[in-house]
Amino acid sequence: MTVPGGRLDIEWDSGSAAGDAVVDLPAGARLSLMIARGNTDVLAAVAPDALDSLLLFDTPVSAPDVATIAQLTGLSALMLFDTGIGADAIAQLSQLTGLQQLSIESMNPDGGTPPDAAVGAEASEAITTVLQAERRARDRVSAYLTVRIGDGYHLYAPDAAAEQPLTISTDTESGWEITKVVAPATSDGHLTGTTLLAIELTGTANALTLHLRAQACRPDSCLPPTTLHAHTEVHAAH
Incomplete structure (x- = not known):
């Protein structure tokens, strides 16, 4: 098999059926692993130098x-x-002396790192965002947008497809x-809680701004539709 850009991204679904998967990789391939809403049990079986980013x-x-x-001493990026x-x-x-990027973010409104985003005043208690981006190739970037919807709210975009x-x-x-x-597809087009969106882009700029269009609603009322602007610097993948 071939790996575009010399890199293979693996998304581990801890809800999948149990079993082993074997992937043959070309020499020099760099591995990136993302675990969302799962557990870290799989990491115990990972060789120390197997992952480039986690x-x-x-x-x-x-x-x-x-x-x-x-013990994953091969990591250069940890988020x-x-x-x-x-x-x-x-x-x-x-102990991870090879780390060149370390990001630790908490979406807890009562503490932790404040979200790196400009949030419309009317929706500030309903929606917060955190944006990260890394360059995978000269003109290819992977961005990760964390969206937290406040308690009691659900989110939907009045001008989006029904399932988005x-x-x-x-x-x-x-x-x-x-x-x-x-992005998560839902049966009713509503989004609640905290979720992660993965966005692939092409471009060569060193900074990225994404515009998120949505409307926050409670069971009995809705805020006006708003556009949130999330900004980040684009970091080189290591």
Whole structure:
């Protein structure tokens, strides 16, 4: 098999049927693993130098889990979103001497890192976002947009497809082109809680702004439709 750009992205679904999967990789392939709303059990079987980057989203990380992650000495990028990791556990990550990118974000409104986004005033308590982006090739970028919908709200985009609760766009003059969006599809077009969207883009700029169009509603009323603007610098993949 061939790996575009010399990199293979693996999304682990902990809800899948149990079993082993074997993938033959070309020499020099770099692996990126994302675990969303699962657990870190699979990491115990990963060789220390097997992964180049690891992203955990809405996946609990305990002290023993951090010890396992700290043994992945081949990591150059580690991103932990909504993992509940504590300060003492974070200190163990100092063993990862090859890290060139470390992102630890909490969407907890009562503490943690404030979201890196400009949020419309009328929707500020209903929607917050965090955007990360890394360059995979000269003109190819992968972005990860974390969206948190406040308690009691659900989100939907009045001008989106029925199964998609939001729309994402970029400025035409920015030079960015969205080629793929992996977003949760729901039966009623509503989105609640915290979710992660993966966005593939082409472009060569060093900064990225995404526009998220949606409407936040409670069971008995809705806020006006709003556009959120999430901005980030584009980091080189290592």
